[in-house]
Amino acid sequence: MILNVLIWVALGIGLFFNTLGVIGILRFPDVYTRLHADTKATTFGSIFTSIAVVLYAAGQYWHTLDGQYATLALHTVIAVVVLAITNATGAHAIARAAYRRGHRPVQAVVDHLEGKP
Amino acid sequence: MLAFIVTALFSGAVYLLLTAGSGSVLHFWAPTELVVACFVALAVGLVARKYFAHARQRAVLNPVRWVLGVAYAVGPFFLEMAKANVDVAYRVITGRIRPGIMRVKSGMKTDVGTLMLANSITLTPGTLTVDIDEETNDLYVHFINLADETKAREFLEAEEVFGLFNCPAWVRRIAE
Numbered sequence: 579m580i581l582n583v584l585i586w587v588a589l590g591i592g593l594f595f596n597t598l599g600v601i602g603i604l605r606f607p608d609v610y611t612r613l614h615a616d617t618k619a620t621t622f623g624s625i626f627t628s629i630a631v632v633l634y635a636a637g638q639y640w641h642t643l644d645g646q647y648a649t650l651a652l653h654t655v656i657a658v659v660v661l662a663i664t665n666a667t668g669a670h671a672i673a674r675a676a677y678r679r680g681h682r683p684v685q686a687v688v689d690h691l692e693g694k695p
Numbered sequence: 696m697l698a699f700i701v702t703a704l705f706s707g708a709v710y711l712l713l714t715a716g717s718g719s720v721l722h723f724w725a726p727t728e729l730v731v732a733c734f735v736a737l738a739v740g741l742v743a744r745k746y747f748a749h750a751r752q753r754a755v756l757n758p759v760r761w762v763l764g765v766a767y768a769v770g771p772f773f774l775e776m777a778k779a780n781v782d783v784a785y786r787v788i789t790g791r792i793r794p795g796i797m798r799v800k801s802g803m804k805t806d807v808g809t810l811m812l813a814n815s816i817t818l819t820p821g822t823l824t825v826d827i828d829e830e831t832n833d834l835y836v837h838f839i840n841l842a843d844e845t846k847a848r849e850f851l852e853a854e855e856v857f858g859l860f861n862c863p864a865w866v867r868r869i870a871e
Contacts, residue, residue, distance in 0.1 A: 621818060687796040
């Protein structure tokens with residue numbers, strides 16, 4: 579019962595931040611600010627939806643002692659670790675590629691990369 | 696040789712983690728999966744040893760640093776990330792931004808340290824790593840909201856990018 583509430587709360591937080599990430603992509607003016615919303619909000623949101631999955635798997639394992647739920651929890655944890663690393667690295671790669679392609683930050687007040695190769 | 700052993704052990708361990716629960720040998724694995732794990736470890740160790748393990752990054756092998764790394768991930772890093780998300784939520788809803796790209800002195804000496812710091816910066820409040828100066832390991836960071844007094848400066852120290860904790864010191868302890 580309490581576990582169910584916790585699962586719903588974690589799912590709610592996760593979906594809220596993932597939704598914010600999507601709205602951010604639509605609202606912000608250029609690729610860099612969009613990446614801000616995208617990487618931070620979706621990583622954080624996905625961590626919480628994954629916590630919900632782990633809680634669900636732990637609850638099921640407690641009742642049934644079926645090994646597949648332990649596997650499910652383990653895979654989810656691995657997915658979160660990989661996601662946190664690749665999301666940040668991927669955003670870095672996209673931002674760098676965008677800058678080299680010639681996209682300058684919109685409304686920028688300062689740009690130290692200007693003129694660098 | 697050490698590079699090959701480290702890479703093979705790491706890839707074998709990851710394969711075993713991914714296939715845990717497939718059978719009953721040692722409680723977790725099917726016999727075929729153990730055989731396949733050996734082949735995967737050999738193949739990946741041969742192919743990737745030059746990219747995965749550099750001699751000057753041997754410090755990362757120390758298990759104490761792994762424990763520190765986990766502590767960093769669930770403690771300071773997670774709290775910074777929570778703050779980052781409240782910040783992004785505020786900017787998404789109000790649309791108040793003053794973006795700019797600043798040079799940040801990282802002070803890191805190894806590739807792993809620079810990677811960890813760059814990823815930490817990307818996932819913490821208001822900042823996104825755009826480029827790296829590969830000679831000095833300095834980072835070019837996109838700020839979503841720059842204050843007037845910081846914008847005039849030549850560069851920032853890495854410590855100033857984080858609000859709550861001294862993350863660069865943690866990264867240095869873990870990766871260098």
